[in-house]
Amino acid sequence: MGFGGHVGHAGGFPGEHLLPGQAVVGEVEGVLQHADRLGRLGGDDGRILQGERFDVVVVGDLVDYTPAFGVLGGVFPGQEENLPGPLVAGLTGQQRRTIACVEAAHVGVGLHEPGVLPRRDRQVAHHVERVPAARCPAADHADHDLWHRPDQALHFEDVQASGTGWVDLFASGGRIGGRVRTVGFVAVAVAAADALVAARTERPPAIFRRRAVAGEDDGADIGGHPGMVESPVELIDGVGAERVADLGAIERHPDGRQVMPLLVHGTVVGDVGEIEAFDGAPPGRIKRVAHGRPAYDRTIGIGLRPGATVDFPLVIPTPPTVSAAPVVCTVAEPLEDSLRRGVPLVWATGADAERRALLGWGEAARFTAHGAQRFTDLDAGFTTFLARTSRAVVSGGVTAPVAFVTTSFADDSATASVLIVPALLGVWQDGVLTVVANAPDTSGALPPVSAPAEFEELDLRPGTLTREGFRCAVAAAVQRLAVGDLEKVVLARDLEATASRPLDVSALLTRLQRANPQSYTFHVDGMVGSSPEMLAAVDGRHVRSQALAGSAPVSGDLTLDDVTATRLASSGKDHAEHAYAAASVAEKLATVAAVRRSDPHVIRLPRIMHLATDITGELREPASALAVAGVLHPSAAVCGTPTALAASVLAELEGFDRGRYAGPVGWLDASGAGEFAIALRCGQVEQHGTGIRLYAGGGIVAGSDPSEELAETARKFLPMYEALSPVDRP
Numbered sequence: 073m074g075f076g077g078h079v080g081h082a083g084g085f086p087g088e089h090l091l092p093g094q095a096v097v098g099e100v101e102g103v104l105q106h107a108d109r110l111g112r113l114g115g116d117d118g119r120i121l122q123g124e125r126f127d128v129v130v131v132g133d134l135v136d137y138t139p140a141f142g143v144l145g146g147v148f149p150g151q152e153e154n155l156p157g158p159l160v161a162g163l164t165g166q167q168r169r170t171i172a173c174v175e176a177a178h179v180g181v182g183l184h185e186p187g188v189l190p191r192r193d194r195q196v197a198h199h200v201e202r203v204p205a206a207r208c209p210a211a212d213h214a215d216h217d218l219w220h221r222p223d224q225a226l227h228f229e230d231v232q233a234s235g236t237g238w239v240d241l242f243a244s245g246g247r248i249g250g251r252v253r254t255v256g257f258v259a260v261a262v263a264a265a266d267a268l269v270a271a272r273t274e275r276p277p278a279i280f281r282r283r284a285v286a287g288e289d290d291g292a293d294i295g296g297h298p299g300m301v302e303s304p305v306e307l308i309d310g311v312g313a314e315r316v317a318d319l320g321a322i323e324r325h326p327d328g329r330q331v332m333p334l335l336v337h338g339t340v341v342g343d344v345g346e347i348e349a350f351d352g353a354p355p356g357r358i359k360r361v362a363h364g365r366p367a368y369d370r371t372i373g374i375g376l377r378p379g380a381t382v383d384f385p386l387v388i389p390t391p392p393t394v395s396a397a398p399v400v401c402t403v404a405e406p407l408e409d410s411l412r413r414g415v416p417l418v419w420a421t422g423a424d425a426e427r428r429a430l431l432g433w434g435e436a437a438r439f440t441a442h443g444a445q446r447f448t449d450l451d452a453g454f455t456t457f458l459a460r461t462s463r464a465v466v467s468g469g470v471t472a473p474v475a476f477v478t479t480s481f482a483d484d485s486a487t488a489s490v491l492i493v494p495a496l497l498g499v500w501q502d503g504v505l506t507v508v509a510n511a512p513d514t515s516g517a518l519p520p521v522s523a524p525a526e527f528e529e530l531d532l533r534p535g536t537l538t539r540e541g542f543r544c545a546v547a548a549a550v551q552r553l554a555v556g557d558l559e560k561v562v563l564a565r566d567l568e569a570t571a572s573r574p575l576d577v578s579a580l581l582t583r584l585q586r587a588n589p590q591s592y593t594f595h596v597d598g599m600v601g602s603s604p605e606m607l608a609a610v611d612g613r614h615v616r617s618q619a620l621a622g623s624a625p626v627s628g629d630l631t632l633d634d635v636t637a638t639r640l641a642s643s644g645k646d647h648a649e650h651a652y653a654a655a656s657v658a659e660k661l662a663t664v665a666a667v668r669r670s671d672p673h674v675i676r677l678p679r680i681m682h683l684a685t686d687i688t689g690e691l692r693e694p695a696s697a698l699a700v701a702g703v704l705h706p707s708a709a710v711c712g713t714p715t716a717l718a719a720s721v722l723a724e725l726e727g728f729d730r731g732r733y734a735g736p737v738g739w740l741d742a743s744g745a746g747e748f749a750i751a752l753r754c755g756q757v758e759q760h761g762t763g764i765r766l767y768a769g770g771g772i773v774a775g776s777d778p779s780e781e782l783a784e785t786a787r788k789f790l791p792m793y794e795a796l797s798p799v800d801r802p
């Protein structure tokens with residue numbers, strides 16, 4: 073089946089090829105997005121289209137066993153860094169987390185919306201019942217909604233229920249003579265074996281959040297009403313006979329990912345990006361978008377940035393129908409062994425029996441993005457991937473496909489933000505690793521458990537900002553805080569480590585996880601660390617975050633640490649520093665959710681304790697974990713207050729690109745659920761795996777002392793330092 077969409081809303085549309093098995097799609101300057109997901113972030117519309125470049129790369133199916141089995145050796149502190157050596161044991165953590173549960177799937181629903189399809193010439197093939205005329209617009213409708221011609225044929229091909237194991241998702245397609253023509257219609261067929269339908273199945277998911285267009289509507293206002301279907305919709309059972317009649321007005325979609333981005337094949341007419349489609353048309357070319365205003369069609373969710381040029385047609389292949397169960401294998405083994413299988417993408421957390429981890433091997437797709445719109449771009453990229461694939465609920469309550477993401481801290485960072493969809497997904501829990509094909513067309517063998525690499529010496533030295541440089545930067549920040557509007561700024565410094573052989577990332581991850589079980593241990597695209605700070609955990613509409621700011625050392629002596637904790641809990645300076653962080657998260661989250669927050673309390677980590685505020689909320693509109701992370705980033709815990717001023721001051725005083733340090737890192741699944749930590753206590757593997765750049769910082773407020781802040785950063789380097797240079801190493 074092919075599927076297509078024609079969009080005539082002022083704006084224009086990107087084109088791209090996403091063909092199964094093709095190695096590289098190319099560079100796409102437009103944004104594929106779907107209406108639901110754009111619509112979730114109310115008031116954010118303009119941002120969607122103002123970003124910079126967006127690269128889409130789809131990699132083949134094969135699992136890529138990138139070897140990175142070098143050895144970690146002793147880390148020798150360089151010229152001036154003097155991280156504490158022998159350290160007492162840490163305390164175990166207090167936090168519990170669960171991997172998000174999956175919103176329900178509904179069996180066999182396709183959606184047809186009036187005002188979209190022409191009445192005549194419709195043809196429905198295979199497993200989809202013919203769409204009745206009753207709910208269709210009259211045949212003599214003109215091109216009133218700028219979507220389509222009234223005489224187009226619509227074919228449903230191969231829209232069918234899945235067999236066991238996968239929940240299928242489709243968009244409708246229009247093909248004439250083998251050529252994609254424009255069709256403004258989306259059908260969503262969702263079918264699942266009973267075993268895979270989550271317990272919370274309760275609502276039809278296939279509700280396309282499009283504003284219905286009246287016959288006389290000229291389309292001028294299209295896109296202004298996210299989340300609303302204002303006229304009757306009709307649900308057509310994708311499996312067979314049953315048809316769900318008029319649902320009336322439907323305000324929101326329970327799971328925004330179940331709507332496809334449509335495709336465009338046509339040419340752009342006029343400077344408003346209007347598209348006219350025709351058979352044999354040359355690839356669409358969109359030179360500009362209306363009057364500099366970013367425009368996109370929220371109703372079908374295809375966007376284009378101002379000035380974007382699209383040279384080729386967009387073709388999204390048919391979502392495959394998979395009947396085989398997705399489980400590749402199940403292995404009973406400790407997490408350490410799972411981590412030693414190749415060099416997996418990793419998200420792991422929890423102590424002892426509560427431990428759980430998501431792992432990924434190979435690459436089914438990789439999306440990269442730069443600029444202020446990187447979160448939206450990556451989210452849109454994942455949506456395009458989801459549009460051509462199917463879903464499956466796997467153990468642990470996640471819905472495959474799952475993507476792993478690491479994003480840059482700064483909007484203008486040279487470092488790419490990356491979303492990787494692994495070919496294989498592993499869910500490790502309770503001593504069992506369950507491996508599934510992460511999408512129906514991905515496969516590969518689970519890499520074998522490798523032996524630990526031999527030790528290798530590391531050379532550790534200051535990065536861009538030396539210790540003295542950091543002290544000076546703190547002093548300068550304190551001066552800035554005394555005058556003007558700056559209230560808090562977070563300053564960081566970096567350390568460089570170089571090994572003569574590639575680092576053993578698996579060993580690093582194992583030690584990080586072992587030593588910091590209550591933190592979020594991650595590895596995505598060489599970004600490796602163990603962060604204590606949850607930026608956004610999304611499960612359905614529920615979102616939770618924990619702001620950390622205000623720190624004190626942990627000695628391991630419980631009595632002493634109790635005294636320190638009491639002092640931290642009553643420190644005016646730390647509370648002031650903390651209040652900015654908590655307020656920034658609560659305020660940003662309040663733009664998309666009804667928010668509750670706890671009082672500040674102390675959490676103890678092995679080497680450091682923090683003031684923490686738990687912030688929870690219920691999203692007003694569905695949003696993916698990545699989208700919510702984009703809303704919350706950067707919090708004042710890692711940037712400062714006010715945000716924009718602090719961002720420019722820290723960039724000036726630090727003098728280096730933070731890369732992905734202090735940026736969101738985590739995972740999201742096909743339902744939008746996921747977890748994003750702030751990338752702290754971490755490093756970026758560089759130089760072909762032989763180098764790693766470590767980062768640590770701290771919040772500066774009026775009254776901050778440069779030497780104390782320096783010592784605080786040293787404590788924050790410890791998790792990585794100790795994992796790189798374990799005491800049990802010769």
Ligand SMILES: C=C(O[C@@H]1C=C(C(=O)O)C=C[C@H]1O)C(=O)O
Binds near residue numbers: 562621682710752772
């Ligand atoms: C900036 C870092 O940590 C952040 C800053 C903190 C502080 O200033 O007290 C505490 C926790 C984090 O929010 C870091 O670990 O590099």
